[in-house]
Amino acid sequence: MARVFDPVSLRLFVAVCEEGNIARAAEREAIVPSAISKRLGALEDDVGVTLLARARGGLAPTPAGEALLRQSREVLLLMERMHAELREFGAGVQVNLRVLVSLSVISESLPDDISAFLAAHPQVHINLEEQTSAEITRAVRDGTADFGVCWNASDLAGLETRDYRTDRVWLVAHPRHALAGRESLAFRDTLDYESIGVLPGSIMETMLRRLTAAEGKLRVPRIVVSTFDAACRAVAANLGIAILPGEVAAPLVSTLGLRMLPLTDAWAQRRFVVVMRSSAALSATARELVDYLCAQARQREDRGG
Secondary structure, X not given: OOOOOOHHHHHHHHHHHHHOOHHHHHHHHOOOHHHHHHHHHHXXXXXXXXXXXXXXXXXXXXXXXXXXXHHHHHHHHHHHHHHHHHHOOOXXXXXXXXXXXXXXXXXXXXXXXXXXXXXXXOOEEEEXXXXXXXXXXXXXXXXXXXXXXXXXXXXXXXXXXXXXXXXXXXXXXXOOOOOOOOOOEOHHHHOOOOEEEEOOOOHHHHHHHHHHHHOOOOOOXXXXXXXXXXXXXXXXXXXXXXXEEHHHHHHHHHHHOOEEEEEOOHHHEEEEEEEEOOHHHOOHHHHHXXXXXHHHHHHHHHXXX
């Protein structure tokens, strides 16, 4: 009969892999080193393969150990979720969720939807944080965020996704700019003009650099900013043109008297998705929140908003 893995042993195995040292793992887990060694030996006996090997600077998982490390993290995460979900049934217990979103998403309608959800669920606390798409997918994979919302141009390998909503990016220009009189244009038409970079390290900036390189040119923004508001103000100062989400840019463009020009490139129409390790691993409250956000997004798109 196959033996059942002991979650304590799995937790200690993860600690040794992360610390690279039994003594440090023992200190972290408040247990004597000999007890860890005994449990690791029992694990290796159970599976019949070597899980840890001496490496430069300490211990490192073997290929079999890497597989067990990945599975152990998933099992321990699921157990944490199980305990958290059961605790939600206790009266007065607050549910804490960590949700990561990209700048485009947090600048549009998601905060309003989060606020409406919280009004109906006063026992829930949501930590809503803005991150780049790469940081979002990394945190979701690591299990340090319940779920995230980002552009589907991100690396989503191994993650479960749900469609959230679409948006379109536009060119924003000063009314006296040489391109301001155009009705529409392709990205390649903008390459000979000074540009404003937005959120360095973002998927959008990475894509624009790659598209520029494909045209045999180098993208060197005249100025780089971290918010859409700052980008529009830089355009208003005639420092360059900027590529921005239309829904976010429109009010700023109107206030500052700028021009918005549609880009004809296919990638200018973006699809945002909710990303998670697994919907089954989400708590009941997190699943309810995901369902609510996706439903609200569908309703807006059905209304054309």
